[in-house]
Amino acid sequence: MPSPLSADPSAAQPPEGGPVDALISQALRLRGGIDAVRRETAADAERSDDPRLRWQRALCELAAHHVDNLGEHLGQLREGLDREGAAAAAGGAARGASAPAATLPRPPGPVDGADAPAGRVGSAEWNFLTDEVTWSDELFQLFGRRPEDGALTLDELPSWLVPEDREVLTALVTDCLVDGKPIDGEFRIVHGEGAVRTVHMMGEPVLDSDGCTASMWAVLRDVTALRRCRQEVHETRDSAHRRRHHAQTEHRLAVELQEAVLPPWRGSLRFPPAGPPVAAADRGCGGALDLAGHYLPSATSSLVGGDWFDAMELPDGRTLLTVGGLTGHGVTATSTMAMLLGAVRGMAVSGTEPGPLMGWLNHLLDASVQPALGSALCCRYDPVTGTLLWSRAGHPAPLLFRGGVGLTLPPPEGMLLGAVADAEYAQAEERLLPGDVLLLHTEGLARRPELARLPELAPRFAAAGSAHECLRVVLEEFGGTEREDDACVLIARIGA
Template sequence: MPSPVSADRPAAQPPGRGAVEALISQTRRLKGDVDAVRRDARSGGSDPEDRWQRALCDLALHQLDDLDAHLAQLRDGPAPTGTTTDTADQAAADTGNTADAPDTVSAPSAGPEGPRHESLLSRVGSAEWNLLTDEASWSGELYRILGLEPASPALTLDELPALVVEEDRPKLTSMVTDCLVDARSIDGEFRVVRPDTSVRTVHMMGEPVLGEDGSTASMWAVLRDVSELRLHRRTVLESSDSVRRHRRQDRTERRLAAEVQEAVLPAWTGSLRLPRGGPRALDLAARHLQAATPGLIGGEWYDALELGDGTSLLSVGDLTGQGVAATSGMAMVLGAVRGMAMAGTSPGRLLSLLSQLLDTAAQPALGSALCCHYRPGTRTLVWARAGHPAPLLFRDGTGRVLQAPDGAPLGVTPNAAYGQAEVTLEPGDLLLLHTDGLLSGHPGTTVMDRLLGLAPRFTRTSTAQDGLRTVVEEFGGTERVDAACVLVAKVTG
């Protein structure tokens, strides 16, 4: 191996055994921590970000395995001549890979955690080329890296390029020339073709060794088979690219879903009065509340529509799913609700037809809905629900949940029938309609108590907008899990 004098520095003194043992212990603790992270990442399924995390963990473990074996070599010192295999077995035993230190290179075996790496000592070799005698000296590991018989003569610097992939030969020639002529250190990679036609990537680091007259007498180098390492890095890069593509797709879908939602939900902001003529009307205000954690947009909706006979339709609902599929389905459902209501369809019959529509659609969907028909002449509210929270009525400082027959969620049961309920409202009453998302992330009884507990505050409100503001202050904070729609109606006369 190298002379004790290199081109730019004297030989370093080896570290103490105790210091190396401490480094080995730290490395193994870190390996355990990384392996724990990797095991957690493996439960993530096929999500691109999970694959990227697993690839990074595999790469880190691979490098820590190498570091562990390097330190074992440093602790044990160079192997005596003829004992290469014994040293390999010892280092492999230190790293827990005794089965991976054969005399010849073999394919990694597969275990429950995936392919096992070859022993580090079968992937790191050394060489010295004497420029004065044109002789070469190789370690046994270098023969294994290059797939050559240990009994064959070591290749000279002129012969070495014959093993290198043709397009990488200029790179090797340039590195060697810079080292011998300009006394530069070598640090680069090239690919070699072994006699069995397999291609390996080799990382070479070396320096010129000066003679007594100051001229370059020889060159020494350490060559490492980094094929597996490069494979892991490619996996990380490919997984990272997949994550970026996945995120771009998510952003695109989120943008399209938002555009569909904006185009379909009612355009009115602030307060709306229905019907627009006559003394007896509903003062309306509504809001779509985003989830505290941004995500894909869902299929929740609210709507208020004046019908041809002077009555009004109020509805809220939610389709399962997220993204463009959910918002486009919501657009179809909301269009159907409006069309059937304009045709005079009663709330119960409307929900029955809506459920059939979802069941027979090209892309069947499930959902819930609440449909209310308000007759201002008698202040009567006729309503039906399909798997949806019932309306809340607040009057004279108290609140209650309106009772009606339960109805199956939309799209669940073919030819489902939905019963109706009727209630007479009074001036000053406040009606609250909402989707399930308003209550998500809270125990059911607690949420209902919180909602009904708003009654005294609603009594002090004079408009629907004030009532909506009260709901948003109570439920629009950072604890919200899902998006939701809220519609508030106040009887004005």
């Protein structure tokens, strides 16, 4: 639309219809492409509560509204060309004199009570020499006002605005008429049917030959749907930012909590510590433990899980070995894991055997305010007798490597922690010999078919000189696996 800077009616010539039709065709093709992206994005957003997907869907809706508005404006431009001039009439003969305005498909959804299509553009001119006011038919539709009621003067126009925006319009018009500044601003009007709509107004003064303001023209566009889409884009973007910040904070807290709870030692650990040699008759078939453990994060590492491993020397000289894991991720899982691991340590120090200890853990998890399921393995090793007393709760049994052969220890009965109240857990006993290697792990180490390869590591364990070397063998085989969940490994090697 021309931007008159003088009252000379020949200041601008209307564009030809051919290029407008080409632009309309391009807009239609662009709208079809946006629709394809919208459908894909909407389907992804419905399957997930990820705020980033909602933000992407909102961006698609905003892009669709922009193209819809472009189609409306191009259609109005073509209608005007069809009504004016011989060139437009000649173009109409080729296209049909009553060619309809371009209409792009709209996204489904209610229009807020207004008859004017969202994005419709109307024009107005206020002539200060004749006091005439001219409104286009589209502007009457935009305001929900009947043409027979007449166009609004500049003095009447503010009464159609919401009270908070009247000063905005007054300032825009004053700057235009007094200082000659172009009008470019937004305000909200109350549509004839009562709905509040947002209107964007652009205009300029028209000067006579003496440089005085002869009239003012303006173009007003309904941008209600566009602003609503933009608001949704901002809100979903902010929601995604908050979600990402919350996830980063939760991940940091979970990592800090995990690091505070899991054993601080790295490399090998020996239980009991080196001391005076013990006569073979006094120590039976047992020996000191050489220990090594490792935590393996999941492939994404976005959230920390509730897996643990632990080893501690008990007051009577025996050693506690335990691994386990909880369902879920994040601070909730790690805090519950910290609670259970603290309970394991406390009950083991008090002398509770592995079977009853599992029963108390089950009761603790069942009574927790944050219900969860968990699996655990608890072993108590006596270095004097070489006896391993152990119990499990829905957890993989330990693997014993002896003389170049690996086997899984026969598991005692024991269901998942938190599954059934007052569940009972059996115990099993195994005599370990010097040179034996015991491998404890959580389920996330590898997929079940791959875990079947663990016994095949026996020859390499037999050649290893320490628990740390055995751990290195496990990490070489399974450390690079794309795990869906985190995992823990604990190696215990019986010393001579």
